[in-house]
Amino acid sequence: MLWTEADTAARIAVPDAFADKHRRGVLGAIVGSERYPGAAVLGVEAAHRTGLGMVRLIAPRRVEDLVLARRPEVVTGDGRVEAWLVGSGQDARLRSPSLAATLHAALGSGAPIVLDAGALDLAAQAAGAAVVTPHHGELVRMLAHVGIETHADAVRGAPAEWAGRAAESFDAVVLLKGAESVVAAPDGSVIRLPPATHWLATAGSGDVLAGILGALVATHAGEVHADAARLAELAASAAVVHSLAAARASGGGPLVALDVAEAVPATIAALLAA
Ligand SMILES: NC(=O)C1=CN([C@@H]2O[C@H](COP(=O)(O)OP(=O)(O)OC[C@H]3O[C@@H](n4cnc5c(N)ncnc54)[C@H](OP(=O)(O)O)[C@@H]3O)[C@@H](O)[C@H]2O)[C@@H](O)CC1
Numbered sequence: 001m002l003w004t005e006a007d008t009a010a011r012i013a014v015p016d017a018f019a020d021k022h023r024r025g026v027l028g029a030i031v032g033s034e035r036y037p038g039a040a041v042l043g044v045e046a047a048h049r050t051g052l053g054m055v056r057l058i059a060p061r062r063v064e065d066l067v068l069a070r071r072p073e074v075v076t077g078d079g080r081v082e083a084w085l086v087g088s089g090q091d092a093r094l095r096s097p098s099l100a101a102t103l104h105a106a107l108g109s110g111a112p113i114v115l116d117a118g119a120l121d122l123a124a125q126a127a128g129a130a131v132v133t134p135h136h137g138e139l140v141r142m143l144a145h146v147g148i149e150t151h152a153d154a155v156r157g158a159p160a161e162w163a164g165r166a167a168e169s170f171d172a173v174v175l176l177k178g179a180e181s182v183v184a185a186p187d188g189s190v191i192r193l194p195p196a197t198h199w200l201a202t203a204g205s206g207d208v209l210a211g212i213l214g215a216l217v218a219t220h221a222g223e224v225h226a227d228a229a230r231l232a233e234l235a236a237s238a239a240v241v242h243s244l245a246a247a248r249a250s251g252g253g254p255l256v257a258l259d260v261a262e263a264v265p266a267t268i269a270a271l272l273a274a
């Protein structure tokens, strides 16, 4: 199945007269680290620009300061959240005990969770519906954890097959990123995505994708609770928004990841108008 722009437009939660910042969806973001603070800036920016009620950031002080300098809308510290975005800008090998405890609490909350980069190894521990966003190298490492040996070239050659193996092994939706991204669900279904501009192959563009997906999940958390299969559709929609925003940001030339996040509102407006 190839996911279309019309499919994507139908997964954008448009606020109405009864909307408020709590009811629209609050995303808890445990992202960034001393080593990679920029990933948090990129993910939070992308989540806000995708549209949601609020982002609650749980991160080291330096990360908080950088994110707040860019997005003063962000709220820091604990509170109610509808969905989680975790792992962007983190390295599992450098995980501190306090970060492990914070991630553990998010995983155990039962809220839908997006696991990226440095939290991919925790996918099987999610109490609620989970979606992971590995690139090819990260998928190879995830599979190695469960005793499945492969390599990046093999994944590149058969992305749907390997994403499907991971979805089944981790009981999670897998959004496998790359020149040809693909979404695989634990029920064996696969969604293919139209190719994206190759200008996207630049640092931080995956962090932006994770933020877009986090916002889509936070604004559909009730639907995901009712039917975890919705998560695969949201993952495919995030990839389409990301790809269209990249095309808009690029205009045929180079882009930086923050350009992609900044192009998201106009991209969504165009999707809704079409
Ligand atoms: N501004 C910021 O704060 C930014 C922060 N970022 C954060 O950095 C963290 C680390 O993420 P990362 O992807 O850079 O490193 P990591 O997964 O350890 O890769 C290690 C090795 O894996 C391979 N490999 C990599 N990509 C591959 C691919 N597509 N397909 C196949 N293989 C691939 C490659 O090995 P090779 O193939 O060269 O042997 C590479 O040397 C993470 O938390 C992220 O969020 C980044 O988003 C950048 C902007």
Ligand SMILES: Nc1ncnc2c1ncn2[C@@H]1O[C@H](COP(=O)(O)OP(=O)(O)O)[C@@H](O)[C@H]1O
Binding pocket: 135, 177, 178, 179, 180, 181, 196, 197, 198, 199, 200, 201, 202, 203, 204, 205, 206, 207, 208, 209, 242
């Ligand atoms: N050659 C390519 N053509 C199109 N899109 C690409 C290409 N390479 C990577 N991408 C996209 O760019 C993003 C890169 O994400 P990722 O590898 O996590 O980088 P980072 O960790 O720097 O954010 C993904 O959305 C992926 O689909």
